[in-house]
Amino acid sequence: MDHTQSVAAERTAGDTAALSGLKFSKGHGTGNDFVLVADPNGALSLSPEQVAALCNRHVGIGGDGLIRAVPSRLLAEGQELLSAHPEAEWFMDYRNGDGSLSEMCGNGVRVFVHFLIAEGLVDLPAGESLVIGTRAGAKTIVRTAAGYAVDMGPWEFIFPGEATARAMDSLVSADGLEVARPALSVSMGNPHTVVALAETAELEATQLFTAPRVDPIPPHGTNVEFVVPAEPLVHEGAGTITMRVHERGVGETQSCGTGACAAAVAIRHWAGQGAPDTWNVHVPGGVVGVKFFLGPEGHEHVELSGPAVIVASGTLS
Template identity: 90%
Template sequence: MDASQAVTAAPAAGDTASLSGLKFSKGHGTGNDFVLIADPNGALSLSPEQVAALCDRHRGIGGDGLIRAVPSRLLPEGQELLTAHPDAEWFMDYRNGDGSLSEMCGNGVRVFVHFLIAEGLVNLPAGESLVIGTRGGVKTIVRTAAGYAVDMGPWAFIFPGEATARAMDSLVSAEGLEVARPALSVSMGNPHTVVALAEMAELEATQLFTAPKVDPTPPHGTNVEFVVPSEPLVHDGTGTITMRVHERGVGETQSCGTGACAAAVAIRHWAGQGAPDAWNVHVPGGAVGVKFFVGPEGHEHVELSGPAVIVATGTLS
């Protein structure tokens, strides 16, 4: 089904009955998929139960999360950001598939901007940039020939003392792995814990139906990435890794943008001096690019690049 085709979806159980007539779009970034809703007047109030029902893959529209496009001035979080960034007109109100609030989503940012353009809410020619608000801070997005490139902002270790001293800060257990594996926890505005595996067979054997156990767990929970470095790791100045991810509040997803950034941060840290600034990250849903650069305030930032697709538009019956 392409973006020109409209569909009518029945509400999931009774949870979305009050949303009858609501217009929505369905989009994805490398398989990480979302229900998208435009709310230019800030009039829509969605309960966690309604979000979970909309994201239900059997009785709803289906998605890893839901994104509401709302003017920043109409949300307390957005109003805070506007003080320092008055050009952040639109806010990406992102919810996980279980209805819980999330700071942001790297793949979701690209799809969000693509949705704003498709809905005629912004005009963004190729090569130009747009500033948006998220619960993970303000993000700047550039439209490219192949999709969108997002300045994800600075990264940080969640447990900086442990990471600096030992290059790991936690142990992760998962179905399919015989023993717990050392890991490194990275913040990209949301929490991630990265595990390096030796070979693809280990990655394929790891079962992510249930959430991996992380000890210690970051204060607000964590997304967990299992990563296999390529051999050789670097080719023509670019590093390559392959990963799978279990997302907090969702489960295993086809892709995770902030997770790809966190995985590149961890592997680059472990690789040591001379590790490249450019990375290709392969996920089940495709591939994204990650690049490190020094931001305007002097801290190292991460750029995430990749495609965004609107699959369908419709109205809830």
């Protein structure tokens, strides 16, 4: 270990030492992994540096992000949400692996609810639903036999005029791709830019050690999905795609729930009239389901379904 690495490790150790005695769990949804902590009294204050230290895979617990379970009434964003959704008792306070705040995480929602159940904070039998708060609004989750299904809410194009006119709104460059590729930017409460590739070999050759370059980039940055449609695209009424993703503030992850939804939105848009409403999205960590349906306010919603697993629990030394 050189001097720079040694100093960084000492700094990380100092950040986590201040949290000695903190109880935590580690969970994942199709490989998208999280450190989870319960804060029923709203007393836990986590700095970006402490979050990054906990999510560090070498000297911390390790995770793509950190989720704090806190009552909505004890968080400013939660109090605002409760006026319209008084049933959203719990708020998913989500941070990226670098400590920055994030609006939403589709895989994280499933793991968050599974954590609430495991901690005895909620009771949710199979077939019943729960409403939680997020920075992207209230989300309704149904417990299923195979995991959880989340109403992710309505989707929208980030640059609607460009998307409608040309079915693309930006160009994306990445290491391993010879030329910049056209892309479509979709909001699922957080921003995504979707690139379609022709074959699996291109997907495997794309290097995501560094962030892809997006031009123009959405105002708050973006997650970038590289997607290969199956051949044939539709089988037995369902579309199938394979995806890799580079997440803001994290890097490449094994899965991204909102990214899977955005990828299905883009491919379905490009496929045109007659494209299915049900999709299977293959990610390095497994498979998630995406389904489109008409929401109560008349806008099209997206449902994300998949497993959630708690793999360990412990206490910081």
